[in-house]
Amino acid sequence: MNNIHTPAVDYRLPPDRVPETITENLTDVERTSLIDRISGLLKRENAVVVAHYYTDPDLQRLADETGGYVSDSLDMARFGNESEASTLVVCGVRFMGETAKILNPEKRVLMPDLEATCSLDIGCPADQFSAFCDQYPDRRVVVYANTSAAVKARADWMVTSGSAVDVVRHLQTQGEKLIWAPDMYLGDYVKTQTGADMVLWQGSCIVHEEFKGAELQALKQQHPDAMVLVHPESPASVIQHADLVGSTTAVINAVKEMAAKKFIVATDRGIFYKMRQAAPDKEFIEAPTAGKSATCKSCAHCPWMAMNSLDKLAHALEHGKNEIHVGMDIIERARVPIKRLLDFSRQENQEIYGNNDA
Numbered sequence: 001m002n003n004i005h006t007p008a009v010d011y012r013l014p015p016d017r018v019p020e021t022i023t024e025n026l027t028d029v030e031r032t033s034l035i036d037r038i039s040g041l042l043k044r045e046n047a048v049v050v051a052h053y054y055t056d057p058d059l060q061r062l063a064d065e066t067g068g069y070v071s072d073s074l075d076m077a078r079f080g081n082e083s084e085a086s087t088l089v090v091c092g093v094r095f096m097g098e099t100a101k102i103l104n105p106e107k108r109v110l111m112p113d114l115e116a117t118c119s120l121d122i123g124c125p126a127d128q129f130s131a132f133c134d135q136y137p138d139r140r141v142v143v144y145a146n147t148s149a150a151v152k153a154r155a156d157w158m159v160t161s162g163s164a165v166d167v168v169r170h171l172q173t174q175g176e177k178l179i180w181a182p183d184m185y186l187g188d189y190v191k192t193q194t195g196a197d198m199v200l201w202q203g204s205c206i207v208h209e210e211f212k213g214a215e216l217q218a219l220k221q222q223h224p225d226a227m228v229l230v231h232p233e234s235p236a237s238v239i240q241h242a243d244l245v246g247s248t249t250a251v252i253n254a255v256k257e258m259a260a261k262k263f264i265v266a267t268d269r270g271i272f273y274k275m276r277q278a279a280p281d282k283e284f285i286e287a288p289t290a291g292k293s294a295t296c297k298s299c300a301h302c303p304w305m306a307m308n309s310l311d312k313l314a315h316a317l318e319h320g321k322n323e324i325h326v327g328m329d330i331i332e333r334a335r336v337p338i339k340r341l342l343d344f345s346r347q348e349n350q351e352i353y354g355n356n357d358a
């Protein structure tokens, strides 16, 4: 029985609302000078850089080399919690800065660019989502990490891509029917894996949505020795060709652990920086976003992640700009679904950190 109740509204972002992907072009001298400046500012401000896997390699390298951290969003927030630094400079997108603030309300959280957001976050406005939830008072509300603090504050559970199937299965055994938001593809994947009764919000990640199943199949035929790694924010037509479906951390671990020497990777190409560190002798190929059915504007690199740059980071740190503020009322409510996930993971003896979201 098909138990997906499709709401009428399509909340996927139209291409004209997707910004161009602009990357920072620096000479070696400019890069070195900026890194020296930032290193000094980090000490002056008692700050650390926490960067997401999808940001520019320069930022990931900077985080690695200055005592910061590179990971997925929940793990970034966890690192921020354990760090003795009083300022966290979050290189990623806005919901990651908000999650860091929710878990570390006493710390200052800065971002290189507050306009750096996410199509899943934009496509799930808190007021509309709350009204949607009100239509299904008998359902528990499960939201993906890629949502605003205000949406998390309306939820019962927050999940990551690494934990979503286990949490939904757990709720299913308790006889719960669910509302899922905002990624319709990840929701569909979780529903397929669990058979749970889920009403799906119709949002999408504009990066993963653009991977193409038919072209991936053709690429796989050209490289029969390659393993295909797919993030579950991708459409089912792409997932069906995967040798492994997993979170960012799971696909990085896979390149270390699998015997294959070649991988076709369907997620943001920013992840290649860590993959090459993890398995320097292996080959990585971008999964296709082009071909006959090409419509992409993002083409395997998130335009909002690309808004983070060394220059903007230096500016934010030097002048204390781009601070994330979240009201205490929202922090207290948003912490509840996040804590449920953390407690669940501890009880299940799962390593939640480093096994998470996009």
Ligand code: SF4
Residues within 6 Å of the ligand: 054, 093, 117, 118, 119, 120, 146, 205, 206, 207, 208, 268, 302, 303, 304, 305, 358
């Ligand atoms: S890659 Fe997709 S899910 Fe991640 S921040 Fe960009 S738009 Fe959002």
